[in-house]
Amino acid sequence: MKRLLKGGHLIDPLQGIDAVRDVLLDGDRVAAVGLDLPVGKDVEVIAVPSGCILCPGFVDMHVHLREPGQEHKETIATGTAAAAAGGFTGVACMPNTQPVNDGASVTRAILERAALEGAVRVYPIGAVSKGMKGESLAEIAELRAAGCVAVSDDGMPVPTALLMRRALEYAGMFNMPVIDHCEDPSLKGEGVAHDGYIAAMLGLRGIPATAESIMVERDIALAEMTGSAVHIAHLSTRQALRAVWAAKARGVRVTCEVAPHHFVLTDERLAGPISYDTNLKMNPPLREQADVDAILRGFTAGTIDAIATDHAPHQTDEKHVEFDRAPFGIIGLETAVSLTLDRLVHTGVITLRRMVQLMSVNPCRILNVPGGTLRPERPADITIIALSAKVTVDLSKSRSRSRNSPFGGWTLKGGVVATIVGGKTVYVNDEIPGAAAFGAAVARA
Amino acid sequence: MNPETTDATPSLPTGTDDQPIPANRLRSKDLLGIAELSVEEISLILDTAVAMKEIASRPIKKVPALRGKTVVNLFFEASTRTRTSFEIAEKRLSADTLNIVAGTSSVVKGETLADTVHNIEAMSPDLLVVRHSSSGSCHFLSRICRAGVINAGDGMHEHPTQALLDAFTIRERKQRLAGLKVAICGDLLHSRVLRSNVLLLTKMGADVWLCGPPTLVPTGFARSGVHITSSVDEAVEGADAVMMLRIQLERMLGGYFPSLREYFNVFGMTPERVRRAKPDVLIMHPGPMNRGVEIASEVADGPYSVILDQVANGVAVRMAVLYLLSGGAEHEAVA
Numbered sequence: 001m002k003r004l005l006k007g008g009h010l011i012d013p014l015q016g017i018d019a020v021r022d023v024l025l026d027g028d029r030v031a032a033v034g035l036d037l038p039v040g041k042d043v044e045v046i047a048v049p050s051g052c053i054l055c056p057g058f059v060d061m062h063v064h065l066r067e068p069g070q071e072h073k074e075t076i077a078t079g080t081a082a083a084a085a086g087g088f089t090g091v092a093c094m095p096n097t098q099p100v101n102d103g104a105s106v107t108r109a110i111l112e113r114a115a116l117e118g119a120v121r122v123y124p125i126g127a128v129s130k131g132m133k134g135e136s137l138a139e140i141a142e143l144r145a146a147g148c149v150a151v152s153d154d155g156m157p158v159p160t161a162l163l164m165r166r167a168l169e170y171a172g173m174f175n176m177p178v179i180d181h182c183e184d185p186s187l188k189g190e191g192v193a194h195d196g197y198i199a200a201m202l203g204l205r206g207i208p209a210t211a212e213s214i215m216v217e218r219d220i221a222l223a224e225m226t227g228s229a230v231h232i233a234h235l236s237t238r239q240a241l242r243a244v245w246a247a248k249a250r251g252v253r254v255t256c257e258v259a260p261h262h263f264v265l266t267d268e269r270l271a272g273p274i275s276y277d278t279n280l281k282m283n284p285p286l287r288e289q290a291d292v293d294a295i296l297r298g299f300t301a302g303t304i305d306a307i308a309t310d311h312a313p314h315q316t317d318e319k320h321v322e323f324d325r326a327p328f329g330i331i332g333l334e335t336a337v338s339l340t341l342d343r344l345v346h347t348g349v350i351t352l353r354r355m356v357q358l359m360s361v362n363p364c365r366i367l368n369v370p371g372g373t374l375r376p377e378r379p380a381d382i383t384i385i386a387l388s389a390k391v392t393v394d395l396s397k398s399r400s401r402s403r404n405s406p407f408g409g410w411t412l413k414g415g416v417v418a419t420i421v422g423g424k425t426v427y428v429n430d431e432i433p434g435a436a437a438f439g440a441a442v443a444r445a
Numbered sequence: 446m447n448p449e450t451t452d453a454t455p456s457l458p459t460g461t462d463d464q465p466i467p468a469n470r471l472r473s474k475d476l477l478g479i480a481e482l483s484v485e486e487i488s489l490i491l492d493t494a495v496a497m498k499e500i501a502s503r504p505i506k507k508v509p510a511l512r513g514k515t516v517v518n519l520f521f522e523a524s525t526r527t528r529t530s531f532e533i534a535e536k537r538l539s540a541d542t543l544n545i546v547a548g549t550s551s552v553v554k555g556e557t558l559a560d561t562v563h564n565i566e567a568m569s570p571d572l573l574v575v576r577h578s579s580s581g582s583c584h585f586l587s588r589i590c591r592a593g594v595i596n597a598g599d600g601m602h603e604h605p606t607q608a609l610l611d612a613f614t615i616r617e618r619k620q621r622l623a624g625l626k627v628a629i630c631g632d633l634l635h636s637r638v639l640r641s642n643v644l645l646l647t648k649m650g651a652d653v654w655l656c657g658p659p660t661l662v663p664t665g666f667a668r669s670g671v672h673i674t675s676s677v678d679e680a681v682e683g684a685d686a687v688m689m690l691r692i693q694l695e696r697m698l699g700g701y702f703p704s705l706r707e708y709f710n711v712f713g714m715t716p717e718r719v720r721r722a723k724p725d726v727l728i729m730h731p732g733p734m735n736r737g738v739e740i741a742s743e744v745a746d747g748p749y750s751v752i753l754d755q756v757a758n759g760v761a762v763r764m765a766v767l768y769l770l771s772g773g774a775e776h777e778a779v780a
Contacts, residue, residue, distance in 0.1 A: 197665030201480075203580035203602030203640060206664055274588075276581030320559055322579035324600070 002026050003423060004039060005382070008048030011055050011356050014373035018353055023054060025380040028422035032376055049434030051388055052417050055356045056374050057089025057381030059363040060333060062154070062179075062233055062257060062308035065091070065122070068109060069098025074313040074401045076110065077117035079333070081399035082311070084427040084441075086333040087416035089381035090121035091311075092367055094154040095132065102127035102138040104146035111147050119426045119444055120419070121381070123149045123369055128167045128178060134159040137170055144174045149367045152179035154233055155283075157215055159185065165222050172228030177255070177366055179231045180219050182240065183284065187211035192324050194285040198267040202276070204323065207285050213239035220247040220254050231366055232256035234310045236284035238294035245303045255366050257308040260332060260339040261286065263295045265406065278319040278326035279406040282312065299350050305362045307355075309336045313402030331400050335407045337383075338391045341414025345387070352387075359383075380423035383416065389432050391415035471769050474593040477583050478603035479644035487612070487645060490765050494613050497768070498761035500537055511540035514571040514771050519562070520597070521547040521577040526732055526756070527597050527607075531574050534763035540771075543570075562586055571771055575599070580637075593770045601635050607731050608641035610762040612649065614755050615686050618727055623650030628680040628722075630656040630712060631690025631739050634663050634701075638731045639690060643669050656680035657690075657712065660701040677711075677718050686727040689714055692739045705738050714740045716747070727751045 003025045010021040010033065022037040023030065039045055048054065060083060066074035076093075083091045093110065095101035101110065107124050114122035126143030130136055132153040140151055151171050158164040158180055167178045188211045193199040195206025216232055220243055223230040235241060235256040247254045259282075267286045270276065280286060298304045312329025319326050340359070344350045350358070360383070364372030370379050395408040418438035419427040425439045469489050473481060482490075500506055516535045520528050528544065535542040545565070558577070565573070572593045575583050580600030587594045598604040616622055627646055633639050633655055643666075646653045653671040655662070656679075667673055674680050681687055692708060702708050719726060728740075728750040736742045745752060 195664045197668045200663035200666050201640060201669065203600050203637060205601075208664070275584045317557075321557055322577070322585060323581045324579045 001423070002031065002040070002043040004037060004043050004045050005054060006045055006047050008052055008054045008384070010374065011053060011352055012374050013353050013357055013361055014056075015375060023374055023382070025423045028380055030374050030376050030378050030380050033374055046437055046439070048384075049437055051386050052434070053352065053385050053387065054374070055383045055385065056360045056372055057379070057419075057421065058087050058337070058359040058383045059090040059092070059367070059369070059371060060086075060088045060309050060311065060336065061092045061306055061363040061367055062259070063091045063093055063311040063333065064096065064313065064329070065093040065110075066313060067097065067113065068106070072315055072401070075117075076113045076122065077119075078399060078401045079311070079313070080114065080117070080119040080122060082331070082333040084119040084419045084421070085399045085416070085429075086335070087337040087383040087385060087419055088120055088333060089383060089419060089421045090123060090369065090371060091333070092123040092125050092149060092363075094125055094152060095127040096155045100127050100132050101125070101148070102130050102132065102143075104139070104142040107143055107146035107148050120421050123367060125150045125152050125154070125179065127151065128153045128158055129163060132156050134163060137163075137166055140171055140176070141174070144176060148176075149369055150177045150179050150231070152181070152233065154179065154181045157181050157183045157185060161218055161222060164219060165226060168222055168226040168228035168230060172226060175229070175368065177229040177231045179233050180215070181233050182212050182215035182219060183207070184211045184214050187214065192281060192285070193270060194267040194287050196267060196288055198270055202270055204270070207283070209237040209239050209287065209291070212237050212284055213243055216240040216243045220244070220252055223247075223254055224252045227253070229253040229255070234259045234262065234284055234308070235304070236262045236287050236291065238291045241294050241298045241303060245298070245301070248303065255305040255362070256303075257306040258295055258298070258304050259308060259310045260336050261330060261406070263292055263299070264339050264343050266292055269406070276323040277406060278321065278323055279330055279404050281323060281326050281328055282310070282330050283328035296344075296349050299344060299354070299358070304358070305366065307336060307340055307358045308363070309333055313400055314404045316403055319404050329404070331398070331402055331405050333400065334398055335393055335405065337385060338393070338412040338415045339407070341385065341387060342412040346413055380420060382420040384418045384420070384438065385414065386417050386432055387414050389413070389415040389417070474770065475583070475587045476595045476605055476766055476770060477587055478596060479605045479608050479641045479648070480603070482605075484648055487609070487649065490609055490762065490769060491613050491616060493765035493769060494609070494758070494761040497764035498758065500764070501757070501760060506537050507539055508537065509539045510768050511535065511538035511771050514540045515569065516540045516542050516572045516574060516767065517565055517570045518542060518544045518574045518597075519565065519576070520545065521558075521575075522598070524576055524598070527576065530756070530759040531597060531763050534760050534767055537760070538764055538767055540767065558582065558586070559589055562590060566590055566592060572767065595766060595770065598637055600637065601640070602637050603641045603644075604637040605641050606759070606763050606766060607638050608645040609766070610755055610759040611642055611688065611729060611731070612645055613758045613762050614729065614751055615727060617754075617758070618751065619685060622646065624652065625685040626652045626654065626683055627686045627688065628654045628656060628684040629688045629690065630677060630680060630714065632661045632692050632696055633657045633666070633690065634661040635693075635696070636690045642688065643671055647671065654680040654684070658702050658708075661696065677714070678721055681718055681721045684722040684726055686729060687714065687719065687722060688729040688731075689734075689740045690731070691733065692735055709738055713738065714744050716741065716743050719744055719747070719749070725749065729755060731755070
């Protein structure tokens with residue numbers, strides 16, 4: 001079955017395209033990209049509505065799908081449905097499930113479930129250490145063989161320099177990145193909010209910026225020593241960003257991602273309008289304006305490689321408690337594109353081309369997964385966005401099983417029109433006029 | 446707040462129904478912290494407390510201001526002084542009071558704070574006096590409760606009635622707060638008393654000096670408009686009031702300072718150090734004291750110690766808060 005997306009604006013940095021192009025899909029692959037492609041027999045023609053931009057499918061390289069073990073928060077079905085609605089054609093899921101994804105059997109179970117119920121592609125991330133206990137290496141070769149694309153003990157920093165060295169050396173043999181949640185546990189202590197004036201006045205225990213940057217510096221030194229690739233998860237501080245910038249300048253294989261909440265919000269919000277809102281509690285915590293300013297400069301300068309959501313679903317009851325008892329994390333799959341368009345693109349911090357690099361090209365490159373471009377023969381994974389769409393975040397309509405987001409009710413400029421995975425339309429935004437042109441959303445499996 | 450009415454001193458509560466107690470209003474149904482209070486509201490509470498204090502000197506220490514009102518003292522953290530003070534204040538205002546202490550409550554059975562409070566609310570209390578070990582817990586409760594919430598200490602955040610009674614005590618002796626030098630010494634990091642006092646004293650125009658080991662100074666605190674020093678002598682120099690904060694043994698165990706002995710040597714309030722203050726300096730402590738750790742007995746029991754006055758004034762200030770939050774002005778309306 002062939003589908004021709006006709007007359008849309010395509011942004012594909014790897015092909016150097018930022019112009020009107022037709023895209024012909026043949027089954028689950030891209031068949032051709034060109035101007036005024038001929039309409040052959042048995043081709044479904046989709047006239048791309050004006051204002052729509054076609055991008056190689058966005059990949060969120062940092063999500064928590066919670067399955068197996070915490071299906072009350074999220075499942076592979078609901079998490080990938082939220083991903084599709086957020087414009088992501090693929091997600092990399094962190095291994096802190098129950099049981100931990102530290103062995104091939106868990107990886108296979110995740111992939112089997114994803115094949116049956118996943119609305120988008122699922123790329124499992126295996127654990128660095130057995131049980132994510134930070135003691136001895138997990139069976140990384142088997143994880144790799146079963147389908148893991150990277151290793152991480154996300155949520156738990158790799159505690160010792162020695163284990164991190166071993167992980168980099170060992171995973172480096174497969175060219176797999178080690179993704180680290182950088183946070184010195186002793187400096188974090190019992191912290192629940194950014195260690196600054198706001199936390200001090202609110203009486204919240206602080207997590208200093210240095211807790212992050214000191215481990216980023218450590219990991220950079222070890223990546224330099226081993227020659228392996230390290231990826232810094234959810235970078236949040238100007239100090240850590242400076243470290244990454246300097247390391248890149250001298251050729252260290254380090255990459256980093258930033259979550260939308262870290263370029264949109266600051267710790268000031270903890271003081272109100274909803275003070276001590278547990279939907280503002282995440283780790284790393286919301287930082288200061290100076291950090292947000294530095295991150296914006298990091299986007300412009302190219303120091304930041306990826307936007308990743310750290311989608312962390314928690315049930316409403318779990319968040320409806322005292323601030324220091326609430327779990328860390330917010331959902332983010334369905335708001336990331338609109339927040340990025342509204343806060344980075346429309347403000348001129350980055351171009352659309354750079355947005356595609358941050359959300360598609362670079363995540364695919366870092367994780368060594370197909371995608372990141374709509375060259376012929378590549379997977380027909382396409383994210384269609386509209387710059388001028390007004391989007392109001394309605395959490396009651398979220399596809400996620402959880403509702404823990406501070407962005408409910410926000411109105412943002414720019415949003416997702418439709419999501420195509422493997423040639424099939426998996427999401428259509430009914431609220432955007434013309435989106436129906438992409439057909440009705442179907443199950444991918 | 447109507448500025449025309451803020452200077453009015455409330456007349457004394459008379460203790461009879463037919464002569465209601467006039468008062469102005471607080472804007473909120475809750476007292477969550479000093480942060481939420483305006484200068485006018487702070488003055489209103491302190492002025493109202495003056496009237497309330499007189500009641501303690503009467504042979505019959507009771508007025509009917511809160512008759513028919515139900516006040517629940519909900520203490521999720523051990524407290525003798527504050528809970529007793531609130532309870533006496535409530536009883537002197539004729540409220541029906543109920544004490545719930547966490548150790549005996551369903552919280553230990555796994556019930557959430559929200560559920561515990563919803564259950565209490567179902568019995569229609571008018572005010573909840575809440576102490577809880579989590580910062581912000583009173584803010585959380587205020588959003589889910591119809592009843593007014595009075596913060597009796599939330600984690601390391603605020604203890605507003607303590608700061609109000611401290612201010613009342615200083616004002617009683619010095620007739621003002623503006624322009625006074627107030628030194629606060631001790632464990633600044635973990636102290637809710639500190640945060641409330643810093644907010645109140647800076648709002649009222651006092652010159653606030655904080656002193657403690659750098660390991661126990663909250664990050665970025667200078668932004669609150671205070672001076673921070675690790676020299677007791679500098680903090681105390683020319684001070685009108687010196688407040689000591691309790692040093693808990695677990696802070697030493699947590700590695701914030703090497704030993705209680707060394708702490709006393711460097712930061713303890715000794716008669717020699719007090720001599721640097723004004724001759725009529727007030728020595729204050731929110732209690733409970735650790736004699737020989739943060740304060741020498743000669744200072745705690747010395748002529749300028751107002752530590753027991755603070756306890757006495759606590760009842761008056763809490764009466765004022767209870768009275769104002771239970772709708773003092775409404776009394777006037779229905780009378």
